[in-house]
Every structure is written in C-alpha cells, then in structure tokens.
Amino acid sequence: MQNLKVLYVEDNPTLLYKAGELLKKFFSHIDLALDGEKGLELFKKQHHSIVITGINMPKMDGLTMAQQMQTLAPQTKIIIVSASTDKQMLVKSIELGVFRFLEKPLNPKELSHALNEVVAEIKHELHTKLFQTHLKHIFKHQSALIILLHDNKIVLANEPFLNFFHCQSLSECHENIVSLEEQFLAHPQFLYNHENIKALDVLQENPQKPYNVKMKNSDAQTLHFIVKYQSIPEQEHYGILSFDDVTQMNFLTHFTNEHNIQEEAITDSKLLFEYLDLLSRNHADIQLYNFYKGLSISNKANIMQTNDDSITITTNYYQQKAMQIEGNVLIVSEALPHSIKANTIEHISFEQQSVTLSSLHFVKTSPVTRKTIRVVPQKEQHVSLFIEDAVFSEKLLVEDISLDAVKLKFNLLPPGLHTGKKVRLEIVLEQNKQAFTINADAEVLRKQEFEESFSVVFMFQSFKKSDLVTYITKRQMALIREIKGLRNE
C-alpha cells in the first residue's frame, strides 16, 4: 500500500518534520501542513486516503478540518493525535468516525501499529468494493463458489467456497488450502497442474474462457466444476475465480483421452442441451467450424438461447455463409467433452447475425485435431504416379492437398500400393490460369475403399515446398472469393 497518499497536519514544526520522516518509511506520498486550513487545501488537491492530525491548531482546528474532509470524502481514514483527553472532544471524534485516537507525545510504535491497521482496513474496503462491483456480473447463481484473488492469494471468498472446504473464515481457508491450483485433480482434458501447465497461469492468460476442473470437498466427495477467471480492469493483480458445480450432469466419464470415443455413449440430448445452456449462462465463447472444399472456416460464436431441441447462436457473416452452403456446422469448446455437430440449419438471420441450429449430437471427430490446411483443387489438373519408376496409366484425381499430404482418387487400384509403400508423384495443378508443378517422393499413409472408387492418402517425403505454399495460398484466396460470391444466391 505504498501508493496510498498520507497527509500529516501538526502546528509544531519539529514534531511535524519528525513524523514526516517516520512516515516516509511506509509511504511514498506524504504531504505536511502546519494548520487545518492548509491541510484542507492540500486534501482538496490530493484526496489523501489517510489523514493524521492534531486538534488545537491556528486558523482551523483539527476536528473542524476532519469534519469537512469527511463531508468531501467519507471513506477518508482519520487518525487524531492529541495531548488532550477532553470528553467533549472525544465524543466529537467518535461522531466523526475517526479511525484512531493517539495520545501525545506520539509513540512511534503506536503510530506504526495504527498505520498497519488503517492500511489493512483500506485494503479490505478495496477488496470488498471490487468483489461487490464485479460479483454480479459473473454469475447469477448464488451456489457458485467465488473468490477474489490478489497475486494468486485468496483475499475474499463467498460462503459456498468456505463451506466447500469446510472453513469458518478466510484465515482458516489459508491454512487449509496452501495452493489453490493443487486442489484441481488430474482428469483427462481437465485443467490441473502437470508438466509445464500451471493451472492458475492458464486461467489468467485466458480470461472468460471456461475450463473443467475436479476438486474434492471436505467430505472427500469429488465434484466437477466449470471454472472461469475474470480480470478486473485497472487492477492488474486482482482477479475473480468462479466455480460452477456441474457434478449433477454426470459428465466426468465423457472426458477421456481417447479421440475415438463411443458416439453412442452420449445419447442423452437433455444433458447436451443442459451443457450448452451452462455455456450460454457463462457467456462462454464457442468455436464454429465449416469446411468449404477443404478450406477450414472457423469463427467464434455466442449461444444466445437454448431451447428443448435447438439453440440460437450469433456469429459473423462469413461463418453464416459457410453454414448456409454446407448445411451443417461443428461446435467446439474446451468446456465440452466432445465436438457437437448440428445437422440442421433451421434459420439464418443475416441482419441479426444469428443462426438457429437443431439435430445436435456429439461426434467422434474433432476439427481441432486437423493440423494442416487442405484445399480441394480445380478440375484442371494432371497427376502421374510412379511405382518402382513405372508410371501408372489410369486417370487419377486429387481430392484434396495440403503441404504434408495429398489424397488421390483411384477408379482402379494398382497392385502393391500397400501402406508404407514409397512412390513418386508428379502433380500439375492450375489456379488463375497459372500452372503449379509438384514433384515429390511420397509414402502411402492409408487407403479407403468406396463402392466405385478408392481413396489413398500419400504423405509427401521430400520436395521443394514453396510452389505448393504459393498454390495453396492462391487456391485458398479463390475459395474465399467463391464463398463471398455466393452472397446473393
């Protein structure tokens, strides 16, 4: 609290100087005045948090000055220093709400003690103010556990938080909870301290983003929470953590390390909508994904409304167009155990920037695991496949291509094209009437069989990538233009 401003008013210049020297050890901003009038004048300019004053002074006495200061700024903390213990004066001091009364001659120990107390009181008032101002913006739920942090230390906690850890007071809380983030238990896809992950750092670096955490209460029950950090404007070291208990939803088992989860495992759509409703109440961002001719189009969205079997979201025009063209969309949030696919676009309002989605269900694949940018080329293309230096003469088609791999469509599959087989590819692609040639060694990654064709993915081994970067960039730009061109259809 070095940054608090302090005013000392005393008509004895020697005492004033000495007190000033002492105060400099505690505070960086000290003002001194020899009478009440000067003191009040300084106070009006500097709005000191703490005023220490004598009583009998020329021009204006200390109590009159204090009274005027209290009228201007009732939160000001006033400490009276006086040799007199006149009863009337004491009564007036109490009426004024003076913080402490110290007897002259001033004992430095007593002053230092009073200052510590007054600073603690100011801190507490600040914490309470921050807490109350920001509390109502975070959760409507009274049941949420909410704490105010200052430099990662809990400085205020609401009743549900104290009850959860079975603490009667904040100081008991400090004794019981040595490190808050250590309370977050390990669970797949959840937030907890491990390897290089420091849970509180992650929360603070991603304000407003919901995370799943698991904690044990004082009765050794494991509960599942959605936790979110909110920073406080202009108060760099402060933040609020809120924990929303979602244990009742019984979703813990759905968070696994397995990407190929059992889709059938989550058929309870009521739970899915409850989860979406929870995200909506938390004003959590969700991420939308569409794939137009291989091009990933992804933007943020907010859930505006959840109904029994549909949700209404808001997002930008570009994503709306992509949804309109594709007729579906993938919804991703770190707070969700899996991606959700909406198979029906019920309604799009470009004016409101809103989209109503239905036929929602969890899906196995996550677009987040897709690491590279793939594009579907134009029809103008030519592919030559060399196996053991012999060219495969059938017509081949590039289904999509990225910097790492190409997927080719075969009507007939040549013999010997097994997984891991090394081949050479010569691909000529055209974009904006410009031809791009890719000569690369490649290896078969996987094969897929369809009714009348086969798809084979080849991983590129070694080749000069710059031409392909240029091609993909140009193709990507052309696809963006295509989407924008579909505007009036």
Place this chain on the structure above:
Amino acid sequence: MNDYKILYDNGTHKCIMFSFDDETHEESFLSVNQYLIVENDVGFLIDPGSASIFEELYDAVSEHIKVENIKYIFFSHQDPDVAGSIAQWSISTKAKFVMSSLWVRFMSHYGFTQMDRVMSLPDKGAKLKLSAEYVHFIPAHFLHAPGNFSLYDTQSKILFSGDIGAAIVASPQAYKQVTNFENHTKHLLGFHQRYMGSNKLCRAWVKRVHKFDINKIAPQHGFVFEAKDAALFLQWFNELQCGSDLIEKLY
C-alpha cells in the same frame, strides 16, 4: 539486404533481427525489419511482412528454429508489410496468430480463414508466456493504426515498437543502429508527423512503456535504438507534434 543480426542471446533466449525488403519496390526506400524470438524450443515471430518476402524469411527463420516450433506469430497491426503473408504462414506452420481484435475480421482479405488460430488482443493489452519468460503486448493505438500494439520482451528488455520509431531510409548497412540521434531525427520526423495520431497518444504510449526497463527499441522500419538513443527517442516522441496537432497544415 538479406542478413540477420542477433540482438540478444543468453543461451536459452534469443532475439534475431532480419531485414528482408520487397526488392520489386526498392525505389520506395522503405527498409523493413522482421524479428524472431526463440526461447528454448518456442519460436515467436514478429511482423513477418508481405507475401513477397515469405520464401526468403521462411528459409532464414529455418536457420534458427524448426518452423514447426514457431508457436506464435504477432502482427503489431494490419498493414500488408506486416501481415500480408498470414495465409502463407498459416499453411506452413501450426502457429497461433496474435493481433488486435480490430483486425481479425480483415484477415480473410489476405486469404486467411482459420479464426480459431487467432489470439485477439483486447485494447488494454495482454501478456503471454513463451516457455519461461513473458512478452507484454502494450497498447499503441492510433500510432499509427487504430488497433496497434508494441511488444516488450521481458528477458531481452527489447521493445519491438512496430511503426513507432520507424525511419524512412534505404537499407544499406548490415546492421542498422542509430548512432547519432540528433542526426537521425531528420529520417524520423516526416513519417511520424504524418502517420502518428496526436501528441496525446504519443505521451500515453511513452507513459506506458516507461513502466518497463528498456535496453533497445526495435522498430519495424529503419534503425534500432540502443540504450541512450532509446531514451532520447522516447523523449523526442513524448514532445512530438503530429497528426491532429497539425490539422491546420493537413487540411
């Protein structure tokens, strides 16, 4: 000028300066700097520039770090000489793109559509941990772009200032460092008077950056300011009359 200069290196944390210009526009005499921070195996690329220099910069960066280890690419603002290669970098890396929230929606004009890879910066700024140390994104709005950030690297104490401190000069030397600040102001003045918003904004930025211990100021164009010259530049910029201060002259 196709060279690089190590601005800082303590063995685990390194700052590298590149100066790739668009050679097709050499007559415009605007030298452009790109920067790379490498901390352990985390790469952080700063203002990688236009599509025309992508290939050269890609090769140069690969000399210092595996491209797949570039975790973040930061754009101080939206100009083509800063962010024009976003599509190329998005194809070639798995990096996240850090920029002002104001410019995210404009990135599709550069052929970029994966907004899930964008970390959009709030107006008041933010900080980010590389592997051990933090970088701070310091608001520098309207200096010159309305959504604009400087970057402060806590380990090297270098302030990457974007267009602030930019000098309109050709790029003849291997390493471009200010040696005589007084003399250098003639390269600074015209650009800053016309590109920067107002003295009020300059002062707000200087006040902000004064909170940090600065060893070097590394702008996106022109010369690097080292210790004393960095302080002189901040003084000069604090007093600069520019933009709306010169409204009578402009209209």
